[in-house]
Amino acid sequence: xxxxxxxxxxxxxxxxxxxxxxxxxxxxxxxxxxxxxxxxxxxxxxxxxxxxxxxxxxxxxxxxxxxxxxxxxxxxxxxxxxxxxxxxxxxxxxxxxxxxxxxxxxxxxxxxxxxxxxxxxxxxxxxxxxxxxxxxxxxxxxxxxxxxxxxxxxxxxxxxxxxxxxxxxxxxxxxxxxxxxxxxxxxxxxxxxxxxxxxxxxxxxxxxxxxxxxxxxxxxxxxxxxxxxxxxxxxxxxxxxxxxxxxxxxxxxxxxxxxxxxxxxxxxxxxxxxxxxxxxxxxxxxxxxxxxxxxxxxxxxxxxxxxxxxxxxxxxxxxxxxxxxxxxxxxxxxxxxxxxxxxxxxxxxxxxxxxxxxxxxxxxxxxxxxxxxxxxxxxxxxxxxxxxxxxxxxxxxxxxxxxxxxxxxxxxxxxxxxxxxxxxxxxxxxxxxxxxxxxxxxxxxxxxxxxxxxxxxxxxxxxxxxxxxxxxx
Amino acid sequence: xxxxxxxxxxxxxxxxxxxxxxxxxxxxxxxxxxxxxxxxxxxxxxxxxxxxxxxxxxxxxxxxxxxxxxxxxxxxxxxxxxxxxxxxxxxxxxxxxxxxxxxxxxxxxxxxxxxxxxxxxxxxxxxxxxxxxxxxxxxxxxxxxxxxxxxxxxxxxxxxxxxxxxxxxxxxxxxxxxxxxxxxxxxxxxxxxxxxxxxxxxxxxxxxxxxxxxxxxxxxxxxxxxxxxxxxxxxxxxxxxxxxxxxxxxxxxxxxxxxxxxxxxxxxxxxxxxxxxxxxxxxxxxxxxxxxxxxxxxxxxxxxxxxxxxxxxxxxxxxxxxxxxxxxxxxxxxxx
Numbered sequence: 186x187x188x189x190x191x192x193x194x195x196x197x198x199x200x201x202x203x204x205x206x207x208x209x210x211x212x213x214x215x216x217x218x219x220x221x222x223x224x225x226x227x228x229x230x231x232x233x234x235x236x237x238x239x240x241x242x243x244x245x246x247x248x249x250x251x252x253x254x255x256x257x258x259x260x261x262x263x264x265x266x267x268x269x270x271x272x273x274x275x276x277x278x279x280x281x282x283x284x285x286x287x288x289x290x291x292x293x294x295x296x297x298x299x300x301x302x303x304x305x306x307x308x309x310x311x312x313x314x315x316x317x318x319x320x321x322x323x324x325x326x327x328x329x330x331x332x333x334x335x336x337x338x339x340x341x342x343x344x345x346x347x348x349x350x351x352x353x354x355x356x357x358x359x360x361x362x363x364x365x366x367x368x369x370x371x372x373x374x375x376x377x378x379x380x381x382x383x384x385x386x387x388x389x390x391x392x393x394x395x396x397x398x399x400x401x402x403x404x405x406x407x408x409x410x411x412x413x414x415x416x417x418x419x420x421x422x423x424x425x426x427x428x429x430x431x432x433x434x435x436x437x438x439x440x441x442x443x444x445x446x447x448x449x450x451x452x453x454x455x456x457x458x459x460x461x462x463x464x465x466x467x468x469x470x471x472x473x474x475x476x477x478x479x480x481x482x483x484x485x486x487x488x489x490x491x492x493x494x495x496x497x498x499x500x501x502x503x504x505x506x507x508x509x510x511x512x513x514x515x516x517x518x519x520x521x522x523x524x525x526x527x528x529x530x531x532x533x534x535x536x537x538x539x540x541x542x543x544x545x546x547x548x549x550x551x552x553x554x555x556x557x558x559x560x561x562x563x564x565x566x567x568x569x570x571x572x573x574x575x576x577x578x579x580x581x582x583x584x585x586x587x588x589x590x591x592x593x594x595x596x597x598x599x600x601x602x603x604x605x606x607x608x609x610x611x612x613x614x615x616x617x618x619x620x621x622x623x624x625x626x627x628x629x630x631x632x633x634x635x636x637x638x639x640x641x642x643x644x645x646x647x648x649x650x651x652x653x654x655x656x657x658x
Numbered sequence: 659x660x661x662x663x664x665x666x667x668x669x670x671x672x673x674x675x676x677x678x679x680x681x682x683x684x685x686x687x688x689x690x691x692x693x694x695x696x697x698x699x700x701x702x703x704x705x706x707x708x709x710x711x712x713x714x715x716x717x718x719x720x721x722x723x724x725x726x727x728x729x730x731x732x733x734x735x736x737x738x739x740x741x742x743x744x745x746x747x748x749x750x751x752x753x754x755x756x757x758x759x760x761x762x763x764x765x766x767x768x769x770x771x772x773x774x775x776x777x778x779x780x781x782x783x784x785x786x787x788x789x790x791x792x793x794x795x796x797x798x799x800x801x802x803x804x805x806x807x808x809x810x811x812x813x814x815x816x817x818x819x820x821x822x823x824x825x826x827x828x829x830x831x832x833x834x835x836x837x838x839x840x841x842x843x844x845x846x847x848x849x850x851x852x853x854x855x856x857x858x859x860x861x862x863x864x865x866x867x868x869x870x871x872x873x874x875x876x877x878x879x880x881x882x883x884x885x886x887x888x889x890x891x892x893x894x895x896x897x898x899x900x901x902x903x904x905x906x907x908x909x910x911x912x913x914x915x916x917x918x919x920x921x922x923x924x925x926x927x928x929x930x931x932x933x934x935x936x937x938x939x940x941x942x943x944x945x946x947x948x949x950x951x952x953x954x955x956x957x958x959x960x961x962x963x964x965x966x967x968x969x970x971x972x973x974x975x976x977x978x979x980x981x982x983x984x985x986x987x988x989x990x991x992x993x994x
Contacts, residue, residue: 336695336696339699366690375698407792412783415756416758416920419979421919424979535838536838575753589919592705626750627702629704629751629753630753633765637779642840642859642860
């Protein structure tokens with residue numbers, strides 16, 4: 186009897202000490218009670234009519250749907266979707282993958298609707314197995330080429346994007362007939378990986394951080410006692426630190442936009458002037474068939490600077506406008522009170538640093554003076570990234586090499602705006618923060634010790650504080 | 659009967675690829691394979707490695723070559739044997755060495771069967787003093803820099819202090835995080851111009867002190883201490899920047915086929931005749947390692963003599979794109 190009473194008293198005292206024990210820690214989910222906290226231009230852009238006009242024209246272009254011919258020509262012959270803004274839409278234009286029924290209800294995965302919406306012909310294209318109505322938006326890559334027997338050949342790295350859809354069968358595509366890549370065979374061979382769209386909020390600030398700042402931060406973090414090192418990916422032409430994309434493989438927003446226009450939508454431009462064959466089509470020495478070239482009938486590149494334009498925004502190419510839009514996007518606005526209240530968020534922020542998450546997810550970095558707009562210069566970019574690439578180990582490895590990044594190295598994902606993101610990690614495998622955190626530990630990963638501290642040494646209430654903090658971003 | 663059956667299966671197995679070929683299986687090797695694969699790629703394996711460690715031979719021990727077996731971590735390179743506490747284990751191996759010479763040698767945590775009240779982590783890491791970004795020439799320098807650079811998230815609980823562990827001198831540094839209610843205990847000693855650190859992280863100070871006490875059972879090489887490098891036995895003397903100036907009598911620069919921008923830290927052992935005996939790439943792409951190996955095989959060094967007798971020398975060379983020059987306050991990492 187006495188023992189029972191003592192146990193009850195102890196349980197009560199423990200519950201007082203660790204209130205989280207009674208209720209297990211949970212991801213609060215997409216923050217929906219603070220409005221949409223991303224997608225606005227920098228204040229200095231809003232204050233300048235010319236810059237604002239560029240931003241708004243860029244936004245419109247970003248959301249424009251392209252067709253093979255017509256007023257917005259150049260789509261295909263292969264593509265993942267017909268608009269930047271369709272994929273980069275959560276929680277606002279410039280963001281990342283949407284999903285139905287989750288704030289702010291942008292809509293279903295647009296890739297799942299391409300047949301219904303008449304973007305592709307259903308008799309010549311099938312929706313790949315990994316495209317689901319509730320998302321995420323995905324691009325696919327085959328890490329290795331297949332050998333003659335249909336097996337993936339580990340001695341023949343591929344890693345290029347395998348576009349999901351073709352223009353074949355569209356009324357504006359003429360006789361161009363292209364098959365979709367063999368996604369099912371790739372799945373059977375365990376030779377397929379995915380990427381989801383990276384959000385572009387605040388990327389103008391990221392572009393404006395000098396290499397010296399990144400190097401100084403790298404050196405300052407070297408004394409961590411957490412098993413973390415990290416390095417940088419570099420631009421192959423000038424050797425400077427590259428920073429955009431899941432593996433920090435792209436040097437600038439211009440390259441990022443130009444490549445995406447070409448790879449994701451099949452639109453040639455001044456940075457990537459040819460239509461893009463799949464990696465296998467080039468490997469076989471064939472390239473694209475003649476009847477799939479110049480489908481727009483306007484020659485190459487399909488997107489150009491317009492010398493006949495009458496204003497800055499009508500002269501500028503689509504890619505230039507995408508850049509104007511992205512670089513003028515402000516960083517997301519975090520909440521100080523939601524979810525979980527101000528105390529929990531503040532505590533979670535301190536814990537996030539104390540247990541070592543901030544060693545890689547650097548809370549903020551200073552930008553250099555800007556020649557574009559005052560808001561980008563001498564500013565604090567609260568990106569929660571060191572822009573370094575880190576070994577993430579076997580669980581997250583995708584066996585795709587990009588620039589200097591190997592198969593398990595990824596750029597520290599910036600966490601700004603995390604509170605209103607639905608899908609996490611490079612392939613969108615998680616929609617729960619705990620799942621994403623758990624994936625940080627594996628053989629060969631730098632974050633294993635930090636993850637173990639989170640998992641094994643924090644109390645549930647401390648873990649909840651960190652989750653609340655992350656969803657406040 | 660059984661043997662015949664096996665023979666039949668064997669013949670069938672041998673002929674299957676031929677049959678497949680006869681049926682015109684190899685349509686292409688690109689994106690459109692519509693053959694049914696007979697093999698699946700393994701999951702959870704890093705097949706595309708990027709810049710990665712390698713060495714010129716398999717016989718010479720490497721810093722990252724330590725292994726945990728039967729509850730004992732052994733590292734032949736460092737001459738280190740450390741028996742883990744009961745029911746502690748390594749669940750996940752660490753990352754490869756970094757291009758700044760940082761090694762995660764072991765990540766130790768309570769096993770699933772552990773029945774203690776509180777848990778913790780033991781991290782065994784090493785920092786190569788030839789390639790560190792910090793202006794540190796020895797253990798004290800490095801740990802003092804860690805102390806100095808500690809962020810506001812932490813509170814110093816005991817500044818760097820010399821202690822004796824397993825009959826060797828260590829630098830001990832204690833700090834903690836009030837908000838996380840966690841404590842770090844760093845015990846560092848120097849072996850072969852590396853600062854080898856045992857990092858204990860946990861909530862329970864008593865548990866941590868017990869774990870530190872257990873460190874007294876470990877065995878270390880004679881040279882282990884705040885400053886090292888004298889070598890002895892099979893261990894070469896380690897000297898920072900030995901591959902410079904008049905020490906190098908013949909030098910051939912590597913011919914790289916591709917321009918890359920990653921740092922390529924290389925440790926070499928020079929034999930008593932002045933030739934390169936062993937090359938360890940901490941981080942290099944295979945083509946870089948090949949070019950550097952071809953070049954270093956042609957290098958010749960002045961023999962290193964102590965008391966008139968030639969000795970093997972271990973030193974470091976940074977090829978490629980160095981991340982950051984050492985500051986002028988950097989000290990030599992050797993006692994020689």
